[in-house]
Amino acid sequence: MTTMNAVLAAGGPELHPQAAEGVQSVAWLLIALPLAGAAILLLSGRRTNKWGHLLGTAMSLGAFVVGLLAFFQMLGQDAEGRSRLVHLFPFISAGSLKVDMNLLVDPLSISFVLLITGVGSLIHIYSIGYMSHDPDRRRFFAYLNLFVAAMLLLVLADNYVGLYIGWEGVGLASYLLIGFWQYKPSAATAAKKAFIVNRVGDFGLSVAIMVMFATFGSLSYQDVFGQASQASQGTITAIGLLLLLGACGKSAQLPLQSWLLDAMEGPTPVSALIHAATMVTAGVYLIVRSHAIFELSPDAQLLVTIVGVATLLAGAIIGCAKDDIKKALAGSTMSQIGYMVLAAGLGRPGYVFAIAHLIAHGFFKAGMFLGAGSVMHAMNDDVNMRKYGGLRKVMPITFATFGLGYLAIIGFPGLSGWWTKDGIIDAAFEKGGTSGQILGWLALIGAGITAYYMSRLMFMTFFGEPRWDEDVHPHESPKVMTVPLILLAIGSVAGGAFLILGDRFAKFLAPVVGEPEAAHKLVTPYTAIVFALMVVGVGLAYVQYLRRPVPRTAPAGNPAVTFARKDLYGDALNESLLMRPGQWLTRLTVYFDNRGVDGLVNGLAAFIGGTSGRVRRVQTGFVRSYALSMFVGAALVVGALFLVRI
């Protein structure tokens, strides 16, 4: 009975997945293939240096194939039967705590599987070329495979523990890959920072899991969502906020955004795969997956939207000020994920757009990052856009693919970004009320800024006069790198339309997140405004960066520019609020432990030693003194005897 109520309350998503059959029953292969790849590559040592990258790519492609087969099998099933459970093995059991390692293959997870393995495989292929000169290429592919495995576990798990394992697994892979060139202190620090900031988010996720277990007695999605409506409002809100904290850490949302920009220290394919297309979107996945909880708590949902909007603006502003091409793209990533989080917080109409935007973003942002990598390759790994310029002639393919991605992200009508982003903005306005208006307008402004900073990036890199260093001779990248670029560009162009037209994606996801109330209107009053703002943004950038020559050194900006260049003082804030007090606390504690706790112990020892040293003096060596004390003792004994007797 209760489950039925829950089903009704949650809007009818399928809560009773059936056992998987066919290809889906071997869904574990999805994880096992790349994991095996990682294990083989890591354990085998130098022996596999020659063909290691091929193995890694093959494993990733293999997983993609399995994912595709599972996807096609799913298309053949009716809507109710699209959630399939793959039982693997019992993981933890103690008393009432029982966690099984099961996989859940449903439309939501399969969407992610395809994105991860698809884009992932392309990036693997690209990396063969990109990392060809690196002596540690084998290790790089091992880590990439490890990442793919962990990410797949994250999206495929049917419970929060499995998700958490994947969650931390991708964190580890991200740590390893950001710090891949660990001999650079900046890379090592960035890696560590990413992991630690992520851990802060994980703190939220862990506590959320504890609350769930204490509340529902189980950690599987099925049980938690099924009983969610019976828990108290406070508990649900608490879980929602804690999950949000976790999502903020992984998806670089305010206030845990600071690691993402530093993470660009990693090799560029990593930035494309992990820090643009897949891992950073895990937070969005978490929120959408836990929609049953968020829908029960409007407060939590509101906070999600606030975080989303704040981050989309912050990321966009940072993106405007960066001269480092990768950091500018990273700011853009933050901003775009802000859109997705906003959408995820908007409830049912938003989920579809959140995921759709996520997939579209996966394509165009990965494409642009890889394009940026191609450019860096040509420019001797220089990332400063002020030293680029006029590259469109020497790198036509890169320019074309990058340009398509660019048009997609700024929301040029017809391309992916236009479909999905407009959907999100519309959904924000549709939320209604003052909050809906505010969110909607802020998202609109964000779209305008996006157009500005992306155009700035585009113009500084590919247009204008060459501002290259003398020893730089740009050239187009090899085929192994350009082919993935082309494929991704196709996705950037067509993905959005494919998903949104005819509510195709909404219907596909309906078994998981529920049916939207109304069909999506393609053109709304806001469409025009978005387009207008986009034009304004592009125009501004044109005036600033194409009409006027770009100086090779960054001019001193006004305070606002400095503010944006310094990542909105996020690092400074962390440093002064957390790091410095933390260091002081650490020093203080060490001092306290050495002097206080240990000092107490040693002090006690010293006191006893000192006292003995003083008492020792009683042993004068004079027999007569001893005799005196004996005599005193005898007298005392006699006296005591009398006292007892009398």
Add this chain to the structure above:
Amino acid sequence: MTGVVAAGAHQTGESAIFWILAIVSVGAALGMILTRKAVHSALMLAAVMFSLAVLYAVNEAPFLAFVQVIVYTGAVLMLFLFVVMIIGVSSTDSLVETIKGQRVAAAIVGIGFAVLLFVGFGHATLPKTAGLKDANANGGNVMGLARLIFTKYVFAFEVTSALLITAALGAMVLAHRERLRPKPTQKQLSKERIKSDRVSPLPPPGTYARHNAVDMPALLPDGSISELSVSPVIARRRTGDHEDLHGASPEVVAHEGAKTVKAVIEKPVEVEEEEQ
């Protein structure tokens, strides 16, 4: 011994003896701890022991009284005197106390202890004296003791014998001086002597001196003082108060002796001639 005397008379006689001997023994005991010379202390101790022996006798313990006299006053005290003589009969203790507060503390503790005992005795109710008439009845005091020693206390007695043997052995071991190098033979001694600066024997002390104590240096035939004649051990400890020197130090006396000798040396020829 006392059994034959009537109770009343016995009481009076005994108290007379007691009071006399008590005063003597306490006086001697005090003297023992207050005199500066060890020999005097030993003699005072002898006095105490004699008094106690008599008191034992009065207390119907004739055997112990004799043992006291023979063993203590006889053997033990002799041993004391023997050691005193070896160590130096003339040495006296300094009366300056070296440990701070020792005397005051000793006095306080001693007096406190005595007071405690007196208070204890004062409070104790002693039963009427039973007397040893019955105990000594069967063959006298010695027989009574012997009976107890060889029956009830035989084990203790045997242990005591072991103790005595051990003590005797211990004393021997302690008093025995370990020889660190082999005893030199006569040959070695004579060789060493020939090699040394002086072949002839050392001059004996007191030769040609006016005083023949061991710590008086001898005068050589030419009238000079020979420090070699005095054993270095004694020379170091020379105190100098020989009573027959009337307070003069041995050096002064020796110098006077030297003058006399010189005077004699100046006229030897005449003397010889006269004699011849």
Add this chain to the structure above:
Amino acid sequence: MTGHYLVLSAILFTIGGIGVLIRRNAIVVFMCVELMLNATNLAFVSFARMHGSLDGQIIAFFVMVVAAAEVVVGLAIIMTIFRSRKSSSVDDANLLKY
């Protein structure tokens, strides 16, 4: 009468004890110890008479024997010390200290 003997015994014992405390000559100290032993013997003997039993005398006898043994060993020790240190003062033998 026993009380008198006991008091005398106590006095002698105390004198002996004070002697041990204030005299520095090892031989005299020994004598004082002997005095203390004798004082206790007196007490034993008078108790024996009081109780009408010879046990007290036996104890006194044993005390004498032990005292004799003690004196022998003690004096031998004094001799040995004197031989190496040329002194019989108990204060001089104070090396066994802190």
Add this chain to the structure above:
Amino acid sequence: MLTALIAIPAVGALLVALLPKGRDALAKQVALGVTLVVAVLSIVMAVQFKTDGARFQFTEKYWWIKQFGVHYAVGVDGVALVLILLSTILVPLVVLASWTEAGRSGGVDTPPKRSVKTYMALLLSLEAMMVGVFAATDVFLFYVFFEAMLIPVYFIIGSYGGAQRSYAAVKFLLYSLFGGLLMLAAVIGLYVVSANAGHGTFLFDELRNLHIAPTTAKWLFLGFFIAFAIKAPLVPFHTWLPDAAGQAPAGAAVLIVGVLDKVGTFGMLRFCLELFPGASKWFTPVVLTLSVVGIVYGAVLAIGQVDIKRLIAYTSVSHFGFITLGIFAMTSSGQSGATLYMVNHGFSTGALFLLAGFMISRRGSARIDAYGGVQKVAPLLAGTFLVAGLSGLSLPGLSSFVSEFMVLVGTFSRYKVPAVIATVGIILAAIYILWMYQRTMNGPTAEAVKGMKDLSKRELIVVAPILAIIVALGFYPKPVLDAINPSVKQTLVQVHKQDPKPTVAEKGSHQ
């Protein structure tokens, strides 16, 4: 079976000690052989152990001192079994790890003090006692092993340790003896209570059913608890551990932190909780506070250390906070998790200490700032070190995560605030491990590190099994949990505690 496990290493110790001087190689081979035999035997025992059988299996019971009711009684339940396995697996690896280090005492600056064979003999005798202490089911026998364990450790630290070895050894000994003294008093007290009840005994099974007056129980509990808290070590009794582990040779540090300290937490679970259920509940708030303080405090201290081995020791202080937290949360997942944590911590900290030891023996310094960029010259060392370190920060997929997760979830279902504060520990863990890793392994290669050799075959053989176990238990902890769960259930029955029901279910039942 158990007696054999105790006797074989003990005999082996004698044998090694009696070997002629100068036969170092032979001593090492004999020691390795003996420990391998013991390891194999214990694995055989583990296979024969029936998880659904009686609580104590492989029991043996003989009179020892009949007058005082002292038995030689041994037996293992699931908890003891896994801990014995932990020790018997670690010891041969430690022997192998000490292959060349044993003769060298305290790194480079101090000359060798004692022979290799003495070291091996001490290790073997330590193994005998470790097995004994976990196997004892007679409280007195437990106490004897508990105290006797100190002796070999004292000599190992004191003779083969670093520059400050004598300070560390004495500190270790005094701390432990102080705790042991309190425990002895409590053990005697227990006997007296049982004797007053009519039947003086030290047998655990009989004492379990003994009724003890609440006040007495509290005092006896304190006696046991303080001894165990020193051993474990719980804040504020922890300061001996960094010194001991920092000064001890790496192999011995593995056993001190990995196994020896587990005796403390094992004792809390086995003796404190089961013998004094009432008192345990009474003291729970205090213990939970100490645990939580320990987790955060130990972690913060670890961040501030400049010496690698001391850092690892402080991380252990933090981890022991988790273990005690789980034990005193009195939920099945908390206690099972805590027990699993004991095992996992033994392996992961063991691996960390071993690898740190390998690294220190190359460079001759334990200071973190003496290193830098090791990964470039010794990738295997760095990689294995990273895996061990990640296990130390409880990365999911590695064994520590499972246990830490169970402890936290189990604690949260009864005590919310301590669990949440303890969770902060996972952030701090990331900081101390990764920061240390960054300072030693990453960055430009330091001048002094340039010639550093990578792990040798022997060293690889030492760490590989541990890392394999860490990964295996991280994904499939079921076998261990199956062994632990029944014993933990018994413990919970004894303290009359049930797992709290999910609040939803509770609400449902109210409706």
